[in-house]
Amino acid sequence: MTSTPDVIVVGAGIVGAACAHYAARAGLKVTVLDRGPVAGGTTGSGEGNLLVSDKAPGPELELALQSAELWRELAEQLPRGVEYEPKGGLVVASDEAALTALRTFAAAQEKAGVTVREVPADRLPHLEPHLAPGLAGGVHYPQDAQVMPALAAARLLRASGAELRPGQEVTGLLTGPGGAVRGVRTASGVLHAPYVVNAAGTWGGELARLAGVLLPVLPRRGFVLVTEPLPRVVRHKVYAADYVADVASDSAALQTSPVVEGTPAGPVLIGASRERVGFDRTLSVPALRRLAAGATALFPVLAGVRVIRTYAGFRPYLPDHLPAIGADPRVPGLLHACGHEGAGIGLAPVTGRIIAECLVGGQPPLDISPFDPARFEAGGGA
Amino acid sequence: MVTESYDLVVVGAGPAGLAGAGAAGQLGLRVALLDMAERIGGQFYRQPAAALGATRPQALHHDWDAFVALRGRLAAGRVEHLGRHHVWAVERDGDGGRGGPGERPGGRRGDGEWVVHAVVGEDGGEGGEGGGEGRRAVRVRARAVLLATGAYERQLPFPGWTLPGVVGAGGAQAMLKGGLVRPGKRVVVAGSGPLLLAVASSLASAGVEVPAVIEASGYLGYARHPRALAANPRKLAEGLTHGAALLRHRIPLRTRSAVTEAYGSERVEAVTVSRLDARWRPVPGSGRRIACDALAVGHGLVPGIELATTLGCATRSTADNTLALRLSSTQETSVRGIWAAGEVGGVAGAQLACAEGELAALAIAARLTKPGPYAGPDPRRPSGLDPGRPARVGQLLSRRARLRAFAEAMAAAHAPGPGWTDWLSDDTEVCRCEEVTAGRIRAAVTDEGARDARTVKLFTRAGMGWCQGRMCGAAVSCLAGDGQPPAQRRPLAVPVTLGALAAEGPGCGQEPSRSQT
Ligand SMILES: Cc1cc2nc3c(=O)[nH]c(=O)nc-3n(C[C@H](O)[C@H](O)[C@H](O)COP(=O)(O)OP(=O)(O)OC[C@H]3O[C@@H](n4cnc5c(N)ncnc54)[C@H](O)[C@@H]3O)c2cc1C
Ligand SMILES: Cc1cc2nc3c(=O)[nH]c(=O)nc-3n(C[C@H](O)[C@H](O)[C@H](O)COP(=O)(O)OP(=O)(O)OC[C@H]3O[C@@H](n4cnc5c(N)ncnc54)[C@H](O)[C@@H]3O)c2cc1C
Numbered sequence: 001m002t003s004t005p006d007v008i009v010v011g012a013g014i015v016g017a018a019c020a021h022y023a024a025r026a027g028l029k030v031t032v033l034d035r036g037p038v039a040g041g042t043t044g045s046g047e048g049n050l051l052v053s054d055k056a057p058g059p060e061l062e063l064a065l066q067s068a069e070l071w072r073e074l075a076e077q078l079p080r081g082v083e084y085e086p087k088g089g090l091v092v093a094s095d096e097a098a099l100t101a102l103r104t105f106a107a108a109q110e111k112a113g114v115t116v117r118e119v120p121a122d123r124l125p126h127l128e129p130h131l132a133p134g135l136a137g138g139v140h141y142p143q144d145a146q147v148m149p150a151l152a153a154a155r156l157l158r159a160s161g162a163e164l165r166p167g168q169e170v171t172g173l174l175t176g177p178g179g180a181v182r183g184v185r186t187a188s189g190v191l192h193a194p195y196v197v198n199a200a201g202t203w204g205g206e207l208a209r210l211a212g213v214l215l216p217v218l219p220r221r222g223f224v225l226v227t228e229p230l231p232r233v234v235r236h237k238v239y240a241a242d243y244v245a246d247v248a249s250d251s252a253a254l255q256t257s258p259v260v261e262g263t264p265a266g267p268v269l270i271g272a273s274r275e276r277v278g279f280d281r282t283l284s285v286p287a288l289r290r291l292a293a294g295a296t297a298l299f300p301v302l303a304g305v306r307v308i309r310t311y312a313g314f315r316p317y318l319p320d321h322l323p324a325i326g327a328d329p330r331v332p333g334l335l336h337a338c339g340h341e342g343a344g345i346g347l348a349p350v351t352g353r354i355i356a357e358c359l360v361g362g363q364p365p366l367d368i369s370p371f372d373p374a375r376f377e378a379g380g381g382a
Numbered sequence: 383m384v385t386e387s388y389d390l391v392v393v394g395a396g397p398a399g400l401a402g403a404g405a406a407g408q409l410g411l412r413v414a415l416l417d418m419a420e421r422i423g424g425q426f427y428r429q430p431a432a433a434l435g436a437t438r439p440q441a442l443h444h445d446w447d448a449f450v451a452l453r454g455r456l457a458a459g460r461v462e463h464l465g466r467h468h469v470w471a472v473e474r475d476g477d478g479g480r481g482g483p484g485e486r487p488g489g490r491r492g493d494g495e496w497v498v499h500a501v502v503g504e505d506g507g508e509g510g511e512g513g514g515e516g517r518r519a520v521r522v523r524a525r526a527v528l529l530a531t532g533a534y535e536r537q538l539p540f541p542g543w544t545l546p547g548v549v550g551a552g553g554a555q556a557m558l559k560g561g562l563v564r565p566g567k568r569v570v571v572a573g574s575g576p577l578l579l580a581v582a583s584s585l586a587s588a589g590v591e592v593p594a595v596i597e598a599s600g601y602l603g604y605a606r607h608p609r610a611l612a613a614n615p616r617k618l619a620e621g622l623t624h625g626a627a628l629l630r631h632r633i634p635l636r637t638r639s640a641v642t643e644a645y646g647s648e649r650v651e652a653v654t655v656s657r658l659d660a661r662w663r664p665v666p667g668s669g670r671r672i673a674c675d676a677l678a679v680g681h682g683l684v685p686g687i688e689l690a691t692t693l694g695c696a697t698r699s700t701a702d703n704t705l706a707l708r709l710s711s712t713q714e715t716s717v718r719g720i721w722a723a724g725e726v727g728g729v730a731g732a733q734l735a736c737a738e739g740e741l742a743a744l745a746i747a748a749r750l751t752k753p754g755p756y757a758g759p760d761p762r763r764p765s766g767l768d769p770g771r772p773a774r775v776g777q778l779l780s781r782r783a784r785l786r787a788f789a790e791a792m793a794a795a796h797a798p799g800p801g802w803t804d805w806l807s808d809d810t811e812v813c814r815c816e817e818v819t820a821g822r823i824r825a826a827v828t829d830e831g832a833r834d835a836r837t838v839k840l841f842t843r844a845g846m847g848w849c850q851g852r853m854c855g856a857a858v859s860c861l862a863g864d865g866q867p868p869a870q871r872r873p874l875a876v877p878v879t880l881g882a883l884a885a886e887g888p889g890c891g892q893e894p895s896r897s898q899t
Binding site: 037038039040044150151154155157158164166167225226227228229265270281282283285288289291292293295296302303304305306307308309310311312 | 471473474497499692693694816829830831832833834836837840841843846847848850872873874877878879880881883884886
């Protein structure tokens, strides 16, 4: 360590990497700490869908639209690739009722700036030749894209020039008189900086507690199935229309309407289930069965294809399903960038930009009041 | 789904599983013995496929009588053998025993119930086209599970190891025993571990020319454990038999050496053998070529423990840097109700596997047939074993202690030295499934900051392919420099088709089929 950084980012997942990247671009000296390796948290155990298609009009969709643009830029700027693929999404409806609901949803999204293209039933095979017959129709979302999250985190960090310190767990926050942040404590000592960004993902609630504030981030488990490599049988990100209802659901029960997609390396990815069961990694056969059933219902050809692995991750979610982004009004110098649930990969760049603007006193690119980190404080905001 | 219920499900029909299932059956438990292979025997008692019509399979086995005895006990104990059952997961039963306790010894529910998930069908083989068709999903319920899934071979890559004609040492042995096929006419045997001597002697007996056995360790390590050696006359005799066979066939044994490169256009035509220093770095200028048409190579065995790790069973590191299950004195894993025997608890050979299988059966029978609301005194003490057979238990315990000590001594002697990665050139393919080279992995470590095998895998895809890192796991962790044995976390122990998975639900499966032992 040569000199004191301007800002310490806690967490080397995709969100921490994006914060480091945009803060460094704004001219700040950044140090990133993680108790594990880069992408050792949820970023390394999820998928890399950059979706606008699954979001209803509102603050999260605004984030997603801006972030989609930023991802496109980053994919061009990053010296080594992040496997960015603007492949587009295809949402299908199995019957007329579902199609009507999907149309209404898509019309509202279009007003909010999403590009949508309705696909009548007889055109579906042109987009996806192996789709099950008999579907009622669908909507094509050309803005949906894909990155490889772990590579993206590693390459964003490297390009940022930030100092990365893996294997360093933050065990305490240092505060000065008046309660302002002065740095962090780790097992190997203290590190001073006037700003600390909480990018600890699913563990962001614990970091907030170290600062003495409430931020109720909770885990929501997801399983993903990975098949043996295949020639391309799935071209877009394909999922059934009931997915949209699941994302906004408040039920703790298992819900699955898997996104099915092919990858450049060959395997088809099917994910992901959504359950609130704490940090339980135990294999859940019902979750796997529902993923498999959903995928084979959309693509019957997949029935004979072998799944070679499955993995689980824990999405960081907040009770209102919106992330916490911005300065914490309760602790001067503390900023939060966590709680992105199932969309953290997609929303990372815009989150990084907002944090950078907050750090340098600039204007965030959109209204960030819905993401106020203090909103869960008793008697507090929304 | 109609689900069969048993007191005990044994996964793996090698020596450990056979001994466990047979003993448990004779103690009155209702036992199912599942194995992905059609025929019982596992690695040590591997039998040729029936279709090959071998008349004297025992010709390749020096312990055939023991196998015949094990087979007899299976029949006497009325053990249900379910062949071609590929077990992909064991799961704690959610609702605590729908099967109904009526027919069980002791007539009460166990501590918990387990569901063993399998797909039934032919061996899928290595990523073969359409191999998944026609498999069906079955579930078997059990009050206790004995995991006896054995081990697989450890490979350390070297330039040329992907050439046709390069086979695993254990694989060559399995080819001989199972298919009666010779891997070549002139076969170099290389790697590390006692299996090499057995392989060379089997090859020579089958009429194959073996120009040399190349052993990376010095065998001197054995001298550091004289007591473990002296206490194991049978093991020594076995080693001597193989040693004598080597002498008779005039096969030179070269220690502290390794095959550091294989050459050939269509298939292997020659190998370079280099001397190794104490850290297993090749000594420059020591390379010597040996012509051959096949190479049988392996660096010891890795316990196949994924079914257990998915259940959260605790592991321990072995002296040769693998993970084995951590077991109680009665062979129980850290998860109550899940037991293990044989190589899964640390590689130690067929004799120990048999002793452990039987010990586990005694302990399981004692637990399951114990009357009363709880399992009695401390079930982890040997007194938790069937109290009716103290002499047998004592005999098994002392045999286990003796053979374990011997195995630990061997594992320490044959542990790969850290310098072996020096024989990898940057363009050597390390992960064959995903075609990831040593250079790419080194770049992930030096340029991208990966410091452990998992991160290397995320950045490079090494270990993500068909074999799920069973082939490259050891090499990737060494190159990543993480100093840990490769993790054995594979929530699906074998591949399952999406169709079979989708049919896993209640009410849509079928009863398991039975096959003949
Ligand atoms: C199965 C699944 C599928 C998903 N699919 C998608 C998808 O398709 N598209 C999408 O956009 N999102 C998806 N997600 C969600 C996405 O993965 C997450 O929102 C995102 O990875 C969160 O990133 P993060 O950087 O906030 O958290 P993480 O990646 O978890 O990073 C947080 C880091 O903080 C570190 N840390 C925590 N506490 C401390 C401490 N005290 N000291 C030091 N370090 C600490 C952790 O070690 C960790 O590395 C999916 C998630 C799952 C589980
Ligand atoms: C390739 C190979 C060759 C060997 N050759 C010899 C030899 O010649 N001489 C010698 O002394 N030792 C040999 N060994 C060592 C051998 O491991 C032991 O001697 C002995 O066989 C161990 O007994 P076990 O019961 O623990 O395991 P094994 O004999 O390996 O039996 C394990 C059984 O479990 C089954 N199984 C594993 N996973 C699953 C699953 N998920 N679902 C269903 N079934 C499953 C396997 O099909 C196998 O039949 C060899 C090992 C290997 C890997």
